[in-house]
Amino acid sequence: MRDIFLRACRGERTAPVPVWFMRQAGRYLPEYQEIRGKADFLTMCKTPELAAQVTLQPVDLLGVDAAILFSDILIPLEAMGAGLSFVEGKGPVLDPPVRSDEDFKRLHPIEPEKDVPFVLETIKILRRQLADRVPLIGFAGAPFTMATYLVEGGTTKSFVNIKKMLFSNPALFRKVMDLITDVTISYLSAQIDAGAQAIQLFDTWAGVLTRHDFRDAALIYARRIFNALRPKGVPMIYFVYDGGHLLDLTALSGADVIGLDWRTDVETALKSLGPDTVVQGNLDPCLLFLSEDRLRERISEIILQGLQAKAHIFNLGHGVLPEIPPEKVKLAIDIIHELSA
Numbered sequence: 001m002r003d004i005f006l007r008a009c010r011g012e013r014t015a016p017v018p019v020w021f022m023r024q025a026g027r028y029l030p031e032y033q034e035i036r037g038k039a040d041f042l043t044m045c046k047t048p049e050l051a052a053q054v055t056l057q058p059v060d061l062l063g064v065d066a067a068i069l070f071s072d073i074l075i076p077l078e079a080m081g082a083g084l085s086f087v088e089g090k091g092p093v094l095d096p097p098v099r100s101d102e103d104f105k106r107l108h109p110i111e112p113e114k115d116v117p118f119v120l121e122t123i124k125i126l127r128r129q130l131a132d133r134v135p136l137i138g139f140a141g142a143p144f145t146m147a148t149y150l151v152e153g154g155t156t157k158s159f160v161n162i163k164k165m166l167f168s169n170p171a172l173f174r175k176v177m178d179l180i181t182d183v184t185i186s187y188l189s190a191q192i193d194a195g196a197q198a199i200q201l202f203d204t205w206a207g208v209l210t211r212h213d214f215r216d217a218a219l220i221y222a223r224r225i226f227n228a229l230r231p232k233g234v235p236m237i238y239f240v241y242d243g244g245h246l247l248d249l250t251a252l253s254g255a256d257v258i259g260l261d262w263r264t265d266v267e268t269a270l271k272s273l274g275p276d277t278v279v280q281g282n283l284d285p286c287l288l289f290l291s292e293d294r295l296r297e298r299i300s301e302i303i304l305q306g307l308q309a310k311a312h313i314f315n316l317g318h319g320v321l322p323e324i325p326p327e328k329v330k331l332a333i334d335i336i337h338e339l340s341a
């Protein structure tokens with residue numbers, strides 16, 4: 001198996017540097033659009049053959065060093081009793097939102113084998129189809145990010161409902177977070193048992209918290225998940241989007257790898273994280289619009305800064321945008337491999 005991704009996760013410096021991209025399977029790929037044209041997004045997630053097929057597209061087409069399970073962080077919320085839909089042009093909707101003790105009563109723990117069998121089946125198919133070509137990454141949303149979707153009822157710009165619950169009804173906030181944390185532990189545990197060879201915890205919205213509140217309302221729960229999964233022995237990545245002000249705290253999460261968004265360059269991030277950290281990141285996804293020469297310069301800058309870390313996994317600072325030409329994504333991956341070889 002091409003194992004540079006797993007070796008880098010474990011702190012080994014590799015040549016070339018491994019690369020995979022968040023949202024590497026998705027709307028920018030015509031091959032994805034073709035399947036998506038016949039099935040809606042949730043149907044794709046819940047049909048193991050389709051989910052496996054789109055997971056493999058970037059492995060076959062782009063030459064990435066890891067596959068990431070095609071699914072969504074919101075899938076376990078539906079299994080917990082929340083109403084989930086993806087509305088065209090609007091994004092995910094969780095209806096009705098969870099804002100009271102009464103609402104909380106609708107939620108329940110999950111049994112992954114019974115409630116999300118399609119995710120585990122997708123992982124099993126993928127391990128067979130990947131046949132040890134590259135490792136498979138499983139994932140989940142981190143509790144604060146999941147609670148944000150549940151309480152806001154979808155995506156938000158103000159975060160007023162989740163922060164209102166945190167500050168005016170901390171007892172309910174804790175109940176929601178404890179339940180999501182337990183669900184996430186059993187969900188990721190089942191993914192690992194089914195064959196996921198590394199896992200990433202996405203804390204997309206925790207960056208809206210002050211350092212004080214991040215520690216109390218997000219980090220302790222993420223930490224609980226990493227501690228519980230540690231005995232499983234697979235590498236674990238923690239990605240906090242827009243978390244530049246939180247980096248020294250994320251270093252206390254218990255994850256093996258810290259994912260960086262594009263705002264903080266690797267060199268600056270390492271000052272907060274310490275040089276003994278494995279980092280993943282962090283090309284601004286929009287830099288893929290640059291000309292080839294300019295793109296090469298910017299990639300080179302990140303690879304050089306990555307040499308200051310214990311080990312480096314190349315990634316974007318957030319997901320691939322649907323507007324990016326697929327040839328450019330492939331070009332970036334080739335340049336990363338070439339410059340770090």
Ligand code: 1CP
Binds near residue numbers: 021025068086204319
């Ligand atoms: O219309 C479509 O075809 C669906 C678009 C889409 C895709 C391709 C959604 C809806 N989710 C996904 C896949 C997805 N989502 C993956 C697959 C693996 C990969 O290739 O990376 C992963 C890991 C996610 C994770 C995810 N979903 C996150 C965390 C990562 C991040 O971007 O910060 C979040 C916040 C979501 C919620 C979500 N699902 C879909 C959308 C458009 C969103 C974001 C909505 C918002 O801004 O609130």
